[in-house]
Amino acid sequence: MTLARAIxxxxxxxxxxxxxxxxxxxxxxxxxxxxxxxxxxxxxTATGCALFVLVATFEGLSGAHFNxxxxxxxxxxxxxxxxxxxxYVAIQLAAAVAGVALAHAMFDLPxxxxxxxxxxxxxxxxxxxxxxxxxxxVLLLARHARPSAIAxxxxxxxxxxxxxxxxxxxxxxxxxLARSLTDTFxxxxxxxxxxxxxxxxxxxxxxxxxxxxxxxxxxAAHPQSES
Numbered sequence: 626m627t628l629a630r631a632i633x634x635x636x637x638x639x640x641x642x643x644x645x646x647x648x649x650x651x652x653x654x655x656x657x658x659x660x661x662x663x664x665x666x667x668x669x670t671a672t673g674c675a676l677f678v679l680v681a682t683f684e685g686l687s688g689a690h691f692n693x694x695x696x697x698x699x700x701x702x703x704x705x706x707x708x709x710x711x712x713y714v715a716i717q718l719a720a721a722v723a724g725v726a727l728a729h730a731m732f733d734l735p736x737x738x739x740x741x742x743x744x745x746x747x748x749x750x751x752x753x754x755x756x757x758x759x760x761x762x763v764l765l766l767a768r769h770a771r772p773s774a775i776a777x778x779x780x781x782x783x784x785x786x787x788x789x790x791x792x793x794x795x796x797x798x799x800x801x802l803a804r805s806l807t808d809t810f811x812x813x814x815x816x817x818x819x820x821x822x823x824x825x826x827x828x829x830x831x832x833x834x835x836x837x838x839x840x841x842x843x844x845a846a847h848p849q850s851e852s
Contacts (some may be wrong), residue, residue, distance in 0.1 A: 632712050634686035636720035638679045642691050643724025643803050645675030650810035651732045664810060665787060673784025680776035689776075692797040693717055694757065694829040695764065701833075714799075721803035729807065740805050740812030744792065745820060752792030753824030754831070759786065760796045761832025766840060798822055 649671030650664070657664040683689040688705075690696045693714045700710035726736040763782050767775055786794030795801045795813070801822060805815045813821065 628709055628712065631687040631709075632716050634683045635688075635690060635713055636716040636723075638683040638687065638689055639691045639717045639720040639799060640724035640727065641679050642672075642676060643721045643800065644728045645679075646672050646728075646800065647725050647804070647807050647809060647811050648728035648731060649675075650807075651728065651734075654810040665793070668810065669784045669787035669793075672787070673780045676783055677776050677780035680779055684775065687713075691717060691799070693799055694761070694797065694825060698761065698765070698829065698833055717799040718802065721799040722806060725803045725807050734809070737806045738808040738812075740808050740814050742808070742810075742812040742814060743817060744813045745817045749792040749817075750820045750824040752790035753795060753821050754828040756786045756790045756792060756794035756796040757825045757828030758832035758835070759828075760794075761829050762836050765833060765836035769840060792821065792824075795821055796825060796828070798825055801825070 646668070650668045653664040653667035653671075657667065679691070680689040688695075688699065690699065690713060696705065696710050696713040696717070699705040700707060705713070722737070729736055729738070760779070760782060763778055764775070767778050771778065783794060783796070786796070795804065801813065801818055804811055804813050805818050
């Protein structure tokens with residue numbers, strides 16, 4: 626697999642994820658008759674299903690990061706070269722915006738909009754910390770313990786986190802920035818983006834640190850002295 630092909634795969638997966646998030650949100654809002662719970666159920670179910678398909682499809686091609694924080698974690702573990710990591714992040718950001726534009730086009734909306742939906746406050750920021758820390762824990766621990774189940778575990782976690790976090794679990798800077806460009810059910814005001822990004826960074830660092838500690842072997846933690 627060449628880097629170019631991996632980048633294309635990463636872009637396709639990220640665009641597909643945003644199309645699923647935003648498109649299902651638009652459809653859910655239009656069909657739910659104003660019932661926010663039904664709309665969120667439809668949105669979370671569609672997102673979880675799409676995420677499973679996308680991770681299972683592209684994992685062997687690009688690693689199926691779809692998330693700058695996952696890419697940076699891979700670079701920190703030296704699983705991805707710095708140049709490749711930068712290329713991944715760039716395509717994730719661009720493809721996320723393209724995915725929003727595609728969803729809008731299918732529903733006859735302007736390609737990009739400025740979101741007006743407020744998502745602010747310490748509770749929502751804490752929700753992003755929890756959501757992102759949990760995502761990193763699942764990803765980093767399962768990749769060793771249950772690698773064949775990664776797609777299902779990530780999809781199930783995100784679908785559930787829509788409901789148990791106050792922020793509805795963005796847990797992804799590329800997703801967050803792109804969702805500021807849709808004034809629909811899944812949007813977030815640009816003014817609220819920095820708080821979400823800060824929570825995601827804190828959560829990613831906490832989740833990665835905890836996963837590293839949990840996965841560390843006893844021998845590594847207590848090296849034997851030579852006699």
